[in-house]
């Protein structure tokens with residue numbers, strides 16, 4: 001397993017996120033990736049490489065120009081409003097919901113924060129763009145390695161990506177790394193690419209990016225959005241639209257779901273991917289299905305992740321793993337590397 005490690009990940013370090021009317025410490029912390037990196041090294045799972053640099057234009061297959069321009073300049077705009085802002089993160093507070101316009105581009109910074117976001121749980125910090133941009137390089141590097149003949153590669157990066165859409169951030173995500181990897185595989189000449197999202201939360205951003213496309217199949221196993229974030233997408237009746245009809249599958253499961261049911265669902269999702277005829281697989285590898293996760297509700301155990309890796313390997317596809325969520329910080333390294341080791345053996 002080749003790993004592309006985002007050496008700039010700790011530049012993104014949010015302080016507080018909005019939860020039930022209070023600002024609480026962020027769950028999505030740099031130590032998450034530090035633990036995965038340490039475990040990869042301890043188990044000698046393969047080379048750990050810096051990403052290749054890609055041109056900014058590589059992000060335009062997935063994200064809009066005006067969103068990328070906003071992200072790249074947002075911190076400087078935030079600090080220009082008030083020098084004291086340098087000490088606090090930027091959070092949105094107003095959104096263009098139904099009947100309001102999202103085609104306008106207000107001059108007001110708060111208005112644009114809301115235009116380009118979906119929640120107040122995703123602080124934008126001084127180093128957010130640099131970290132997310134280097135994460136894109138990791139995902140693209142992993143995809144090119146796999147297109148070039150590697151059996152598998154791992155983009156070890158944060159902030160995560162699967163909640164970020166073509167033109168919005170949210171759910172701790174800014175740049176959709178899994179979508180970038182899938183798009184890069186397409187551009188390398190693979191006609192049919194599947195994305196399997198096994199983070200606890202539905203990958204709303206990834207789904208939306210490919211919803212009307214038949215060439216990238218999206219399948220997600222996640223906490224039922226009736227009760228779980230992101231609430232407004234991820235239901236079983238979302239099957240794709242237009243040319244993409246039939247190329248989207250959601251597998252919502254109730255809080256408390258354990259490994260037996262989760263694994264049977266994984267087999268169903270993998271059967272759909274095989275039926276699609278995927279030539280490569282991108283796995284959005286969230287580890288927040290773990291029983292000890294502080295913000296999630298499934299009950300997978302550490303040893304189960306070895307089995308998950310073995311099951312994924314049985315799909316027999318060149319595979320790009322992209323690190324997503326997982327907030328049980330002390331266990332996230334063991335759990336993530338269990339998947340990769342199970343895949344490799």
Ligand code: SP5
Pocket residue numbers: 019121160161162163171172173199201229286288294295324325326
């Ligand atoms: C990538 C990813 O896993 N994003 C998840 C975003 C979840 N955002 C909502 C978090 C709600 C926090 N709930 C705190 C519960 C404290 N007991």
Ligand code: ZN
Pocket residue numbers: 199200201286288324325326
């Ligand atoms: Zn998650």
